[in-house]
Amino acid sequence: MQQTTIALVDDHRLFRQGIVSLIKTFPEYDVLFEAGSGEEFCERIHQKNKPDIVLLDLNMPVMNGAQLASWIKEHYPEIHIIVLSMVDDAETILMTIKTGVRGYLLKDADPLEFKAALDAVADHNVYFPSFVTRLMAERLYTPSTDVKLNQREKDFLKYAGTELTYKEIAEKMFVSLRTIDGYRDGLFVKLNVKNRVGLVLYAIKNKLIEL
Amino acid sequence: MQQTTIALVDDHRLFRQGIVSLIKTFPEYDVLFEAGSGEEFCERIHQKNKPDIVLLDLNMPVMNGAQLASWIKEHYPEIHIIVLSMVDDAETILMTIKTGVRGYLLKDADPLEFKAALDAVADHNVYFPSFVTRLMAERLYTPSTDVKLNQREKDFLKYAGTELTYKEIAEKMFVSLRTIDGYRDGLFVKLNVKNRVGLVLYAIKNKLIEL
DNA sequence: GTAAAATAGGGGGAAAACACCCTAAGGAAT
DNA sequence: ATTCCTTAGGGTGTTTTCCCCCTATTTTAC
Numbered sequence: 265m266q267q268t269t270i271a272l273v274d275d276h277r278l279f280r281q282g283i284v285s286l287i288k289t290f291p292e293y294d295v296l297f298e299a300g301s302g303e304e305f306c307e308r309i310h311q312k313n314k315p316d317i318v319l320l321d322l323n324m325p326v327m328n329g330a331q332l333a334s335w336i337k338e339h340y341p342e343i344h345i346i347v348l349s350m351v352d353d354a355e356t357i358l359m360t361i362k363t364g365v366r367g368y369l370l371k372d373a374d375p376l377e378f379k380a381a382l383d384a385v386a387d388h389n390v391y392f393p394s395f396v397t398r399l400m401a402e403r404l405y406t407p408s409t410d411v412k413l414n415q416r417e418k419d420f421l422k423y424a425g426t427e428l429t430y431k432e433i434a435e436k437m438f439v440s441l442r443t444i445d446g447y448r449d450g451l452f453v454k455l456n457v458k459n460r461v462g463l464v465l466y467a468i469k470n471k472l473i474e475l
Numbered sequence: 476m477q478q479t480t481i482a483l484v485d486d487h488r489l490f491r492q493g494i495v496s497l498i499k500t501f502p503e504y505d506v507l508f509e510a511g512s513g514e515e516f517c518e519r520i521h522q523k524n525k526p527d528i529v530l531l532d533l534n535m536p537v538m539n540g541a542q543l544a545s546w547i548k549e550h551y552p553e554i555h556i557i558v559l560s561m562v563d564d565a566e567t568i569l570m571t572i573k574t575g576v577r578g579y580l581l582k583d584a585d586p587l588e589f590k591a592a593l594d595a596v597a598d599h600n601v602y603f604p605s606f607v608t609r610l611m612a613e614r615l616y617t618p619s620t621d622v623k624l625n626q627r628e629k630d631f632l633k634y635a636g637t638e639l640t641y642k643e644i645a646e647k648m649f650v651s652l653r654t655i656d657g658y659r660d661g662l663f664v665k666l667n668v669k670n671r672v673g674l675v676l677y678a679i680k681n682k683l684i685e686l
Numbered sequence: 687g688t689a690a691a692a693t694a695g696g697g698g699g700a701a702a703a704c705a706c707c708c709t710a711a712g713g714a715a716t
Numbered sequence: 717a718t719t720c721c722t723t724a725g726g727g728t729g730t731t732t733t734c735c736c737c738c739t740a741t742t743t744t745a746c
Contacts, residue, residue, distance in 0.1 A: 427668060429733090446694070458734095469686050651725065669704095
């Protein structure tokens, strides 16, 4: 039978021991090696065979988990990473997922969930617990603020999302610079933004301009 | 016992019947009303009591599910929406989740999964099947950019994509305005753009900033 | 039928952004 | 040891952007 190999990176020896003995109860998985820090992992990965999955602690001194995850993704993109963490604040979790990790578990997860995560990731799938999924959904959710804009304002916004100056936009739209000033100032109020960057972001969010 | 009320919107009468009879087997849920179209739903929601949860078909004529979801979110933000769909292409799913729905199920989901989704959403949580979670994670994942920018430049670009003035960015980054001028002018050349809009567009295209 | 919006246009001055120029320390490569 | 590159910092002057003020039509709503 083909075993799935695992590497474990965590600075707490006792925690590593617990995880390793848990994994030993799963015959289809095998711990290839352990590392007590990101640096140690980077050394070992060159010497040893590459694991299929890396279990990674987020909170480690010197090189933290997110940095190591980025490093692994860059140098060994085929390795799948599951983060083990005690951290549960939204920004940290989302930042970590952005690095491309395929699973996120809190350290107090029960063994069944741990096994489910391993199975999912070994099968090239992802595993995120419900509260993480929720964070991801909330991050994607963009409440629509449909402010009604007339056609001239939409046209203007399209141009505002280019590198043209307002003077050049005025020429393109066959109006004076002053008129453009008026459109712009009106939109600042309507869209509740402060400057051109705000206009550009609004236009992109509302798909008035293509990227 | 407090029942959780459900409204069902789908243009297929037989499918509605199937769902209703399934829900009848769950004593804690009650179907408040059904609608065969978005328009019908909009009328009924005014007359009837509001449901706690709306089960919503994506593919409907005239007003599609995503549009209706946006409408519901705008007028009744406290109603939770679960999408029922046969569509499984990534863009459609992600666009729908952006409207703020709290669950997404394929129509061939088994009754156990259906029940799990109802329970999660009734509990003000979210429910997305593994393949949807995976899509969300992939959307959040930002591969590292190929153009070699140093960390300070990346930091600066992130701020350039906000409504902060350069002076304010300088304060945030604890450097002088002149240094920021230098970063900016350097990036104008490196990225071949003319002004701040160019920087913002670059940052967005390369996912250095999120929308 | 009148009031109030939306649409289109404009002026002047202050602030910010931009262009082009420069120095210098620290590290890597030759 | 010297060059080259990166990172950090700076000065000056011009252009653009932004803010606050204003007028005159044309729709829309009551």
